[in-house]
Amino acid sequence: MCAAQRYLFVWDFVIQVELPVPILKCYFPLRHGATEGKTVTLLIPNATVTSVSGCISVGMKLHEKILTHYLSCTSPVDKEGYLYKKKARNATYQRRWFVLKANLLFYQERPGDRHLLGVIVLEGCAVRRPESDGQFGFSLVFEGPGLKTYRFAAGDRHTQESWVKALLSASHCYLSLLVRDLGRQYEEAKQQQGSGESCHSSSVSALKSPTSFFLPVQGPTAEVREGRSLSASTVLQAPTKVVARKSPKLWHRRNAHVTPLNGPAPLYGEWPLVGFDPLEEFSKLHDYYGQEVKKARDEWLRSRQAQEERSDGDLINLG
Amino acid sequence: MRFNEKELVSLSRQPSEKAAELGMRGPKKGDVVKKRLVKLVVNFLFYFRIDEEEPIGALLLEQCRVEREDSQTFSIAFLDEAERKYLFECDSEEQCGEWVDAIIKASYEFMRKNLIFYRTEIHRLTGKDPLEQYGISDETRFQDCFTIKMTLFKENQPKTSEHLV
Numbered sequence: 302m303c304a305a306q307r308y309l310f311v312w313d314f315v316i317q318v319e320l321p322v323p324i325l326k327c328y329f330p331l332r333h334g335a336t337e338g339k340t341v342t343l344l345i346p347n348a349t350v351t352s353v354s355g356c357i358s359v360g361m362k363l364h365e366k367i368l369t370h371y372l373s374c375t376s377p378v379d380k381e382g383y384l385y386k387k388k389a390r391n392a393t394y395q396r397r398w399f400v401l402k403a404n405l406l407f408y409q410e411r412p413g414d415r416h417l418l419g420v421i422v423l424e425g426c427a428v429r430r431p432e433s434d435g436q437f438g439f440s441l442v443f444e445g446p447g448l449k450t451y452r453f454a455a456g457d458r459h460t461q462e463s464w465v466k467a468l469l470s471a472s473h474c475y476l477s478l479l480v481r482d483l484g485r486q487y488e489e490a491k492q493q494q495g496s497g498e499s500c501h502s503s504s505v506s507a508l509k510s511p512t513s514f515f516l517p518v519q520g521p522t523a524e525v526r527e528g529r530s531l532s533a534s535t536v537l538q539a540p541t542k543v544v545a546r547k548s549p550k551l552w553h554r555r556n557a558h559v560t561p562l563n564g565p566a567p568l569y570g571e572w573p574l575v576g577f578d579p580l581e582e583f584s585k586l587h588d589y590y591g592q593e594v595k596k597a598r599d600e601w602l603r604s605r606q607a608q609e610e611r612s613d614g615d616l617i618n619l620g
Numbered sequence: 621m622r623f624n625e626k627e628l629v630s631l632s633r634q635p636s637e638k639a640a641e642l643g644m645r646g647p648k649k650g651d652v653v654k655k656r657l658v659k660l661v662v663n664f665l666f667y668f669r670i671d672e673e674e675p676i677g678a679l680l681l682e683q684c685r686v687e688r689e690d691s692q693t694f695s696i697a698f699l700d701e702a703e704r705k706y707l708f709e710c711d712s713e714e715q716c717g718e719w720v721d722a723i724i725k726a727s728y729e730f731m732r733k734n735l736i737f738y739r740t741e742i743h744r745l746t747g748k749d750p751l752e753q754y755g756i757s758d759e760t761r762f763q764d765c766f767t768i769k770m771t772l773f774k775e776n777q778p779k780t781s782e783h784l785v
Contacts, residue, residue: 361629362677365621367698371682376729379761403682403728404662419622424631424662443627451624470756473662476731483738483750490745 368405368420378402380467381412382460387452394454404473421451428468430461437461441468632659632666632675638722641670643709647701653709660719663728665696679706686723694720736764 380401385394386408397408397418406421426443437455455461470476638660643653644667657668659675663682666675685697687705691713695705710716724730739762742750751757 360625361632361675363623363625363628364677364679364698367680367682367684368621370699371680374683376683377760379759403732405680417621421624422628422631422664425627425634443624443630445627445630448627448630449624466756467759467761470759470761473728473731476728476735477662479754480731480735480738483735483742486750487738487742487745490742494745 368407369417371405372400372402372407372417376402379471380464382464383456384460384464385454387454389449401467401471404471404476406468406471423468423471424473426472428465430465439465439468628664628678629674631661631664632668632678633673634661636661638719640710640715640719642719643707645707645709647697647704647706653707658708660722660726663726665723681723681727682729684727686720688716688720692716696723732761735762740764 378400383396384399386397387394398412400407404423406423407417408419409417426441429440429442431438437458439453441451443449636659641655642658644656645651645653655670657670659666665679665681667677668675687695689695692710693707694716695707697705739750749757751762
């Protein structure tokens with residue numbers, strides 16, 4: 302009978318068998334989140350086995366159900382679409398449906414497939430564009446010895462750029478820095494409001510730095526905060542701005558306090574009259590936004606007049 | 621389901637503010653308390669056998685409920701299965717409270733909500749969108765639900781480029 306099995310979970314197992322047996326049964330867990338172990342039967346004919354040692358690599362368990370549940374829950378998906386993913390071994394590309402949610406990039410064959418092929422946890426990776434730009438490609442490079450690079454190709458430039466941009470701001474680390482930064486700006490804005498100063502937050506401008514994120518630039522009034530200085534390697538590059546100038550007519554709601562958060566944010570230069578106190582100068586705001594309304598109204602009146610002149614002859618002749 | 625295991629293991633070995641030996645018990649009937657090194661890194665809870673370098677497992681801390689069970693024990697329930705909880709036994713009331721707090725705040729969704737709040741408030745107070753300077757103001761992940769619906773609506777308008785095979 303199979304006797305004492307000294308079983309080390311992590312890397313190796315040793316089975317000592319006291320009696321000669323032709324069959325050994327050994328049990329080891331599977332990689333990649335399997336909940337059940339696998340029983341393997343080894344046939345060793347006519348052998349007296351006294352000990353067997355072997356090496357199994359046992360993987361870390363990622364509780365898949367938790368991930369798939371998160372994917373299907375009501376919180377919004379950050380981005381999804383088809384991309385081509387390069388196979389590690391033979392350098393062919395396979396089209397997959399990708400879903401980005403938080404710092405997780407899921408992929409499956411088609412949208413709506415119940416079976417998920419895999420997930421990539423987006424921490425500790427850099428998003429890179431390839432030097433030769435023929436294929437609308439980009440890659441996720443995990444930094445560290447023996448760590449992977451995932452290669453992708455998009456169908457067109459627009460898709461490539463929007464994925465790169467989305468992935469650049471996907472990591473938990475990035476969000477964490479952003480929240481901390483905004484939290485500080487919020488506190489400062491509250492204080493400045495409280496002391497009755499104008500709306501300009503001077504320390505906000507101290508942070509403007511097109512090439513480096515969150516590297517604190519010490520302005521004259523900014524205090525040195527603990528824990529804010531970061532090494533360059535943890536700083537993500539600012540995605541290049543490709544924001545088109547949008548006509549104000551395309552904004553579906555116009556309100557100086559709410560606009561950018563309920564529609565695409567207009568470029569900084571399009572912000573009219575920012576920097577004054579809207580509560581005191583509402584008439585200015587009213588006049589400014591009213592210009593467009595006035596123009597539209599005048600046009601409508603003119604076209605209506607033209608219509609009336611034309612339609613005089615079209616009235617039903619009852620006579 | 622495949623996942624980038626090596627990269628996750630590498631992540632689990634990053635320094636973490638919250639790492640401690642706790643008694644951990646799984647959610648299944650018959651699971652017993654085992655001493656584990658529990659480590660919070662980003663929105664994952666890794667757990668290791670004591671003195672081992674690589675974690676046994678990783679729990680994603682999203683869509684979960686963290687609760688205090690008693691003065692020194694907290695639980696995490698996933699999948700809307702309130703009865704199936706992972707239990708963690710701490711050494712003190714204070715430690716228990718700190719862990720509950722840290723886990724809640726580690727959730728990506730929690731951080732996203734905070735971000736949206738700050739963004740809205742800063743704009744209300746200053747008239748400026750604080751994300752503008754970082755060039756990320758139209759990323760859907762930083763919008764509130766209303767804007768997301770509008771953005772998705774726009775993105776789903778038929779575009780010829782998406783029909784390429």
